[in-house]
Amino acid sequence: MSLRSALLxxxxxxxxxxxRPAIAGISPLLDEIMKDVGLTPAxxxxxxxxxxxxxGVFGPIAPLxxxxxxxxxxxxxGLLVLAAGVVLRGLDGVPTLYAGSAIAAVAIAVMNVAMPGITxxxxxxRVNLMTGVYSSAIxxxxxxxxxxxxxxxxxxxxxWRGVSALMAVPALLAALLWLPQALRGQAGPQNGPRPFxxxxxxxxxxxVTALMRLQSLTFYVMLAWLPTIFHDAGLPADQGGYLLSVTNLVQVGATLAxxxxxxxxxxxxxxVMGAGLMTVAGYLGMLLAPVAAPWLWMVVLGIGQGASFALALLLIALRAPDPASxxxxxxxxxxxxYAVAALGPVLFGLLRQVSGGWTVPLLAGLGALGAQLLAGWFAGRPATVGKAYR
Known part of the structure; x- marks a missing residue:
């Protein structure tokens, strides 16, 4: 492999x-942040x-x-703005905390959208290989x-402020490694047909959009509530956290393979159907026998959710004919x-509050997974944007 290819x-x-670190790294620090700046749980x-x-809101900036x-x-x-956002987030004051978080998220939104086009x-x-590589990296x-x-x-x-600022280091390192591609890239406005x-x-x-939003919804619901579901079922609170870690780690292998x-x-x-059915099996395990084999349910759920996420990204790259499309x-x-996924944990919690248990929310999650399977059936068939199914 040449030096140019290695840098690429x-x-x-x-x-x-x-x-993801700018988002995922907030949760473990949240109690300390709230005490330091005087925030309520809300x-x-x-x-x-x-x-x-x-x-969800700022992704459309990327094609422009x-x-x-x-x-x-x-x-x-995107990498440079991300670095600026996480540094700003760690400065003194509540406004900079929220502003820095928002700026970092805007940068991530742009990069999220750009990555399939880069692939x-x-x-x-090698779209399949590199989609596996970058989705597992995410x-x-x-x-x-x-x-x-x-x-x-x-x-x-x-x-927490210093740790937040340290998140700028890998972003700046990535920017340095990507700089040769940016210097060789097209500098001026691009002509040609507009794909939108x-x-x-x-x-x-x-x-493809339906598949992406439904797998995101069922993922973020579990990210928010999985430890609480197991704790309410009778498992120790720390074990719920370990179970969430297991399912997240399993996803790395699934997204790569x-x-x-x-x-x-x-x-x-x-x-797509196999991944969706494994996610269904994980949900059913938590609904019917949460304490019988929780580690098994989390492995199955992790494979299903990791594969669903990677397949949604793969279909984005496969279903359009050129980088702009x-x-x-x-x-x-x-x-x-992501706009839909942001509502998922809130609605799930509301169903828990109204029903007094996890049966109704988990049944609603299974309903969403049924819709995901239907969307996956159509999205997974060989087709190209703007052309009929073969």
Whole structure:
């Protein structure tokens, strides 16, 4: 592998590793943040809510930037803005806490949308492999941040502000590695057809979007409530946290392996359906026998959710013919997906409050998974945006 190719792959992977730590690293520090700046629990939860909402609202900026300055420079700008946001978040004052979080999330939203287009542009013959690599990097980055922020805080003695600022270091390193691609990329506005019109008129777009938003919803519901579900079922509180860690770690392997296999086939329906059914099995285990085999349910759930996430990203790259169209499809699918996902944990909690237990919320989650399977059936069939099914 040449030095240029090595820098390309290294910058690509490290950029993907930066797409979740700024969000996932907040939860372990949240109690300390609330005490330090005087936030209520609602105010503390609002930090993550603001970030997830920004992921949905600001994704459409990415195709506009890519058309103006190119995908390479769009990704570079996202990394630099992310670094600025996490540093700002650690400065004194509640306004900077929320503003920095929002700025970091806007940068992540842009990079989320750009990554499938980057995959299509630089790895057109290895879309399945590189989708697996970068989706597993996303999941691995989230798991690593959740696990390491507290040990890093204790080791350095910096406190939550210093740890937040340290998150700028990997973003800046990724920007440095990606700089050669940005310097070689197209500098001026790009001419040619605008893909949004074709993308928005295609049925394929809405099948892929439905799959993305439903798998995001069922994932964020579990991310928010899984430890509480097991605790209410009679398991110790710390064991609920360990179970969440297990399912997140299992997702890393699933996100790497499944796209590599699925991308070799003309139809991804068997893989999408299999991933959805494994997620259903995890939900059913928690509903019917949460304490009988909780570790088994979490392994099954992790495989299903990790595979579903990676397959949704793979379909974005496979279902559009060129990088500009992939970026437009990614913008639609991911913006709607995260906007819907932000509501999932709130609605799940409301159902728990109204019903007095977890049976009704988990049944609602199974209903969402049924819709996910239906969307996956159509999204997984071989098709291209703007063309009929073969």
């Amino acid at each position: 792959v290294a910058g690509f992977v490290l950029a993907a590793l930066n797409l 105010g503390g939860g609002g930090i993550t809510t603001v970030m997830v909402v920004c992921l 930037l890519a058309r103006r300055i190119g995908l390479d420079r769009t990704l570079l700008a 299509k542009q630089y790895f057109p013959d 999941v691995g980055g989230a798991a690593t941040a959740s696990a390491l922020v507290i040990p890093i805080e204790h080791a350095t003695g910096y406190g 019109g074709v993308v928005l008129r295609s049925r394929v777009t809405w099948y 499944v796209p590599i296999l699925a991308g070799r086939r003309p139809s991804q329906v068997p893989f 992939v970026t437009a499809l990614s913008s639609v699918a991911q913006s709607v997906g």
